[in-house]
Amino acid sequence: MASTPKNKLGIRGWVCGGRYVVERYAYIIHRISGIGILVYFILHIFVTGSRLGGPEKWHSTMSFFETPLFKFGEYLVFAAFAFHALNGLRLFFNELGFLIGKPARPVFPYKTSIHHQRPWLIVLMILAALFIVVGGLDFYILGE
Amino acid sequence: MRESTLWRWHMLAGAVVFFLLGLHMVIMHLDDILLAIGAGHGKAIDTTVVFERSKQAFFMVTYVILLGAALYHGLYGMRNILFELTLKKGWETLINRIFIVVGLGLFIYGTYVAVFVFLNGEV
Numbered sequence A: 001m002a003s004t005p006k007n008k009l010g011i012r013g014w015v016c017g018g019r020y021v022v023e024r025y026a027y028i029i030h031r032i033s034g035i036g037i038l039v040y041f042i043l044h045i046f047v048t049g050s051r052l053g054g055p056e057k058w059h060s061t062m063s064f065f066e067t068p069l070f071k072f073g074e075y076l077v078f079a080a081f082a083f084h085a086l087n088g089l090r091l092f093f094n095e096l097g098f099l100i101g102k103p104a105r106p107v108f109p110y111k112t113s114i115h116h117q118r119p120w121l122i123v124l125m126i127l128a129a130l131f132i133v134v135g136g137l138d139f140y141i142l143g144e
Numbered sequence B: 001m002r003e004s005t006l007w008r009w010h011m012l013a014g015a016v017v018f019f020l021l022g023l024h025m026v027i028m029h030l031d032d033i034l035l036a037i038g039a040g041h042g043k044a045i046d047t048t049v050v051f052e053r054s055k056q057a058f059f060m061v062t063y064v065i066l067l068g069a070a071l072y073h074g075l076y077g078m079r080n081i082l083f084e085l086t087l088k089k090g091w092e093t094l095i096n097r098i099f100i101v102v103g104l105g106l107f108i109y110g111t112y113v114a115v116f117v118f119l120n121g122e123v
Ligand code: HEM
Pocket: A027, A030, A031, A033, A034, A035, A037, A038, A041, A081, A084, A085, A086, A087, A088, A089, A091, A092, B011, B014, B015, B017, B018, B019, B021, B022, B070, B071, B073, B074, B075, B076, B077, B078, B080, B081
């Protein structure tokens, strides 16, 4: 296997490694939301494990989490999910070679794959925003 | 295993999680909206509702699949982020081992919970 070039930026390379087009911000948020959901998920496995102790144990565990702070945290997980899932869908297709157009000669006026994929990004982000608003409605208005 | 194979599994697991977690999020978080349009079954995390779900084979099976797919997808993603630092071989081996042990451990524990509550949980 060809050796990987050395990452000279170190941890800075995670956020400062490229050109700042809108996809680059989507990439940073995708990474942060992925890590956030993963941390939540690992704790979630233990919290839902309290079902082993029966309904009383579950009930007492849940009452511990009934604070506005945890509720907001849960909403953040929901929002992270909405973004990560829909942006992930775009990446899924892009990385498998779909929705980026066919290779073509660089003839003026130039077209890049951005022309093909950006409309998808915009549509999916509108959808994600819609989910986040509907989720907020459920969490904070209907759910009260 | 080849890196490209591991990456394909990461994509495939992402697709599985998309559907199963999508369902989980709608059930858990849009419960009041479902109730408002007449399609809900009460507050999603009320004790009786939680145990009713846990007793259904559909949820037990899909939870185990979601557990495995989300653990693989999330931990492989995290491994990718760490490996971007172009670490020394020894560190990479250590991270691989820790992630395999943590992933398998959580998978076994979560599966035990899902199956135990399915078989024994009373409402
Ligand atoms: C809801 C469905 C999901 C979809 C469609 C999805 C899709 C994706 C895709 C396509 C990538 C690769 C990004 C790339 O190669 O540039 C990715 C990365 C990642 N995902 Fe997901 N994902 C989903 C859910 C989750 C969940 C539930 C977790 C946590 C348990 C998670 C954690 C991660 C992490 C940590 C990364 C690595 C991010 C990075 O390299 O910057 N994802 N996801």
